Amino acid sequence: MTRYQRLATLLAQRIEQGLYQSGERLPSVRALSEEHCVSISTVQQAYHLLEEKQLITPQPRSGYFVTPRKAAPPMPAITRPAQRPVEITQWESVLELINGRLDRDNLQLGSGTPDVSSPTLKPLWKIISRIGQKQDLALLNYDNIYGYPPLREQVARLAIDSGCRLSADEVVITTGCHEALSVAIRAVCQPGDIVAVESPTFHGTMQILRGFGIRVIEIPTDSVTGISLEALELAFEQWPIKGIVVVPNCNNPLGFVMPDARKRALLTLAERFDAAIIEDDVYGELAYDYPRPITIKSLDVDGRVLLCSSFSKTLAPGLRVGWVAPGRYFDRVIHMKYIVTGSSAMQTQAAVAEFIRQGYYQPHLRRMRQQYQRNYDNFSCHVRHYFPCGICVTRPCGGFLIWIELPEAFDTVRLNRELHASNIQVAVGSLFSASGKYRNCLRLSYAMPFNPRTEQALATIAAAIESAMERCSLLPAAEPGTAQAVESRAGAKG
Amino acid sequence: MTRYQRLATLLAQRIEQGLYQSGERLPSVRALSEEHCVSISTVQQAYHLLEEKQLITPQPRSGYFVTPRKAAPPMPAITRPAQRPVEITQWESVLELINGRLDRDNLQLGSGTPDVSSPTLKPLWKIISRIGQKQDLALLNYDNIYGYPPLREQVARLAIDSGCRLSADEVVITTGCHEALSVAIRAVCQPGDIVAVESPTFHGTMQILRGFGIRVIEIPTDSVTGISLEALELAFEQWPIKGIVVVPNCNNPLGFVMPDARKRALLTLAERFDAAIIEDDVYGELAYDYPRPITIKSLDVDGRVLLCSSFSKTLAPGLRVGWVAPGRYFDRVIHMKYIVTGSSAMQTQAAVAEFIRQGYYQPHLRRMRQQYQRNYDNFSCHVRHYFPCGICVTRPCGGFLIWIELPEAFDTVRLNRELHASNIQVAVGSLFSASGKYRNCLRLSYAMPFNPRTEQALATIAAAIESAMERCSLLPAAEPGTAQAVESRAGAKG
CATH class of the missing domain: 3.90.1150.10 (Aspartate Aminotransferase, domain 1)
Incomplete structure (x- = not known):
């Protein structure tokens, strides 16, 4: 970030926090230049940037003013879906929606x-090109059903950031998080079973559940704290729920990160009613706060959490590289993976493993x-x-x-x-x-x-x-x- | 093929056909050299090759003799499996078996x-390397759910060789033939349904059927003419069979190519009992006779045949590029594909499309x-x-x-x-x-x-x-x- 961008960010924060209020005149360019020990032109550039973002408005011969604006809109209230299992359609x-992409x-x-045009992805192309030059015949052959071993290792290492201690042997590579969710759900449920989901829930998960003839019970979900544990407990008491599918970190679509205490409470509830938790963490590494939030999987002691994720949101969806850490459901997940695809494409697995190994992933x-x-x-x-x-x-x-x-x-x-x-x-x-x-x-x-x-x-x-x-x-x-x-x-x- | 290899092949054929009989003395090197207008050393090299293959044995100062050998073993008789639907285990x-690969x-x-070390695969590596250099962002994005359009076109063109007139729009790309079979079976059947299969049947198909809770009825199968139509008809009369899974070309494991007349008769039978045919053609392009045998799909008039195949046996299984031409089941297949993987890896699809487009596939x-x-x-x-x-x-x-x-x-x-x-x-x-x-x-x-x-x-x-x-x-x-x-x-x- 350049100097003027830093200054603009700081000023935007002050506006956001109300230090400079709606309609108020901002400090003169000279005053800011002295306050922050930067040149006049840096302040001018910062102001231009804020003007572009419509945060401030120039007035001829009077300087800059905070753009008069409406208050931030409120957050959605907790949702109140129907309290009974339903069939999925849609x-x-x-x-x-999918075809709209075409x-x-x-x-x-x-x-x-995601945005795949970032220059930090360039090394991935170089790695792909080098794979073409190296001609490793193993990459043309059938993958190990568990996944490409160097990639499994990198995935296990990355999981440390979310509080998980996984060994590479506990990770199964899949064709995107989509296949991860698909095999995880099938490993836990039979057709006709009932699964609890957050409401609203990612449409892909809904369709997977529908495809396997599973009914869902939608649980009210708060846009700050996540799934209502009270409503979930009631549902558990009323219905034979086999598992819960949740996106506790950077929820799709509500964007919340479930507080740690509630993650713990959710796990306790699942233990009490002996249900599996299918945890979709596909956006977890894109949390704005660092270090990234923990997964429920990191709290799991008896292997009831199936952690599903992928590089589709963090790197590129076209790679189709995902994974699942299925805990006690490992054997069933492998069987289900064999049934749906057998194994995953080798080159993209190798490319991702190399991208991480060479240290390009974190930046x-x-x-x-x-x-x-x-x-x-x-x-x-x-x-x-x-x-x-x-x-x-x-x-x-x-x-x-x-x-x-x-x-x-x-x-x-x-x-x-x-x-x-x-x-x-x-x-x-x-x-x-x-x-x-x-x-x-x-x-x-x-x-x-x-x-x-x-x-x-x-x-x-x-x-x-x-x-x-x-x-x-x-x-x-x-x-x-x-x-x-x-x-x-x-x-x-x- | 060099001159001496051609000669060796010819001699081997004569031995196989009984022109030179077991234990018989072969023509002298000079005689053969004159007969075939080749040099003495060419004949000697050809004889060395046959010796290596143990087809002929040298005897000091007497020349070469056809190695005494047992007659060709008989072919297996038609199989006689149990005539009722069973659950799959195994x-x-x-x-x-899969882990043995590790x-x-x-x-x-x-x-x-397959063997992936052939020099005719080298251009594939170059194409992969060039993909890395070209940096086409579309290859990092989500695939079109139907598959990469240029690849769908190439697949439709290849299908002409098997007698099929497909348009690119009728082809759906999958993650290997495994996913093709998986989505085709799920598009046709519900859990609890009965499907007829050849006996013996590829274990992957068996596990897919098992995974979806489908019972199979194994139909006696001849190692020359394929599935017994008589037994199949009886089974149809007795059971509500939803579909038939067959590998009519270069059958796995029996190796037969079903005669065209029997392919036609099988389709007529399926029409009479309104069953779908799931046709696995994954080895079809590797038939030793040219032109390659036709598919049942090529005879299909009302869209009841779901043709499944891939480049796993012809190019490389690690690419995970397969396809299905699902006929009237197109919409269901797309839904099932969305449910199991969402979309396929883009780069390998692009590489295969380019390999075919540049004319490397047929050689x-x-x-x-x-x-x-x-x-x-x-x-x-x-x-x-x-x-x-x-x-x-x-x-x-x-x-x-x-x-x-x-x-x-x-x-x-x-x-x-x-x-x-x-x-x-x-x-x-x-x-x-x-x-x-x-x-x-x-x-x-x-x-x-x-x-x-x-x-x-x-x-x-x-x-x-x-x-x-x-x-x-x-x-x-x-x-x-x-x-x-x-x-x-x-x-x-x-």
Whole structure:
């Protein structure tokens, strides 16, 4: 970070903390230059940066002022899903979301794709090129079913950061976290079983559960503290729950990191009712705070936690390199892996192992954490600027996903269809529930560096939301034709 | 092929066809040199080669003679498995076979691994290296769920050789043929359903069926004409069979290519009873006869055939690039693929697509077909030489797998354990049945170039078989201690 960027960050923090209040005049360039022992031009550059971010506004011949703005929107309240096991559907909507990736013209704010253009990924390409030159025949042969041994070792080492003491022998490499979750769920459950999930839950997990004929019970989940242990306990008392699928670190889609005490309490609950915990940690290494949060797996003493993760969010999803540390379910997981893919692609495993071994992984992670945090600042600042009042927005502790809750009656499926004309794709909230909830919610990704197109897209989304809210009388402003708009909306819903 | 190799092949054929009979004196070097218009040294080199292969024996001052040898062993008769659906087990034995690959000291005659050391594969490495240099960010991103478009196109083009008219849109790329089979089976069946399979059947297919809770009915299968249509029809009349899994081309493990008329009859039968056909064509391109045999898929008119294949046997299994052309089950297959892996590794898909596009695939295939056929000649010649009488051996039409049937009471599980001490691994026949059949059978691979170590291994296997047969009085020779040997064998079986 250059000097002026550091200064800008500091000033932005002061604004965020209220030291410089909305509408207040900022110190003169000269004063700041003296205070921070930097040149005049450094201060000017810092101010320009803040101006770009719309945090401050210049006024001719008066200096810079804190941009008058709305207060930060509130966080979503704890969710209240139906308290009974349900069948999962929604596949068509998930497929629509996935296929949205195919359209290069789309601005994909709905997808969970990371930014793979970082210069810290360059060494990975060099390693791939060197693999081509070295011609190690072992990389053309069938993989060991457990995974490429040097990669298993690196994964076990990385797990130390999350408080886990794993040996390489306890790690199974998979084709992405998707396969990890798939084999973990199948190792624990039979068709017809009941599994508890956070609500909202990642749509991929939902579809895996559906595909294996497993019913889910959605547990209310708080956007700061995570799954409600009280509701989970009640569910345990009422239903024969085989396992719990949770994303306790940098939750998808809510962004929270579950406090350690609650992680411990969740494990105790699982022990009491003898349920397995399938822990999806795929965003865990992208937590903004360092050191990274611990996993529930790190607290596990009797092997009931199946830790699933991958390099899809931290490095690149196209590598399809994931893993699972399945504890006592190791043998069943190996059998399930044999059944679904047999083994994983060797070259990408070798490339990732070498990337970590040569020390490129941690610097890359650091950079991505910073980038995503910076993107978040920009993104949330613009959401605050453009979006109407009366919405709730999460404050993610890591990763690159934000969850927006619109008024109860809002229909994001229709909004998404409208945005399609502007080549913008969002993830509609209903994908994240099996019981038809969250139709009034959106998940947006801020993985890509913030640029004018992103800003334009946020403005377009905000305008579409505002006009829909007006149509449905969700905003005070009323206009002729409201009744008709409401009617057409009801039609779209049916 | 050099001049002397061509001559040697010709002479070997004449010996095989009985033109030069067992023990007969061969033409003098000068006579052959004149007959074929080649130099004296070319004939001498050809004779040396045949001597190495033990097809001919030199006698001092008398010239070369055809090595006296046993007649070719008979082919196995049609199999007679139990005529009712059974549950599949055997996972532990499959795992043992897979893990045998991890021991580098082992001579792996049991594994279905191809030879990946051919110089015709070198361009693949160059392409991988160039992928590293080009740094196409799309290869780091999530794959299109249907697969990498240029690869889908190449696969559709290759399918023309098997008589299929597929468009790229009908092809779904998978993580190896294993995932192709897995998603195809799940697209057709629900847990508890019944599927008909050839008997013996590839153990991977068996485990996939088991993993999804599907029962199998094993249909008698002939080592020349394939699955018995008569037995299959009876089974259809008796049981609600949802689908049939077959390997009609270069069958694993029996090596047959099903005659076209029988392929047609099988499809008609499936149509009559409205069952799906899951066609595993993974060895189809390695048929020794050119042009390659047609697939059942090529005859399909109503989309009931799901054609599964991969580049694992033709190029390299470590790439994990397979595909399925699922016909009318397309949508279900996509859903199942999303559930098990989401998408496949991008770089290996791109590498394979480029390898085919640049025209390297067909020359590679030609070379591998020739190599495997040559290996087979060598291998079968030595099996004939070393193995005791009273065994049946298949004559594969392609691929690199041979199936050996020993007398009914023989126990290959015990034999495999004994061979472990000599670092030799074979695939025991019982892996290929769900109803406990084929304990007296072996599957051997001749993928690797024949060398003295292979010959030594065949001699060791033959000796172990012979001594076991003597112990169990399966051979005429009796010796003291036979009773004890039989007893200990019974113990091993229990």
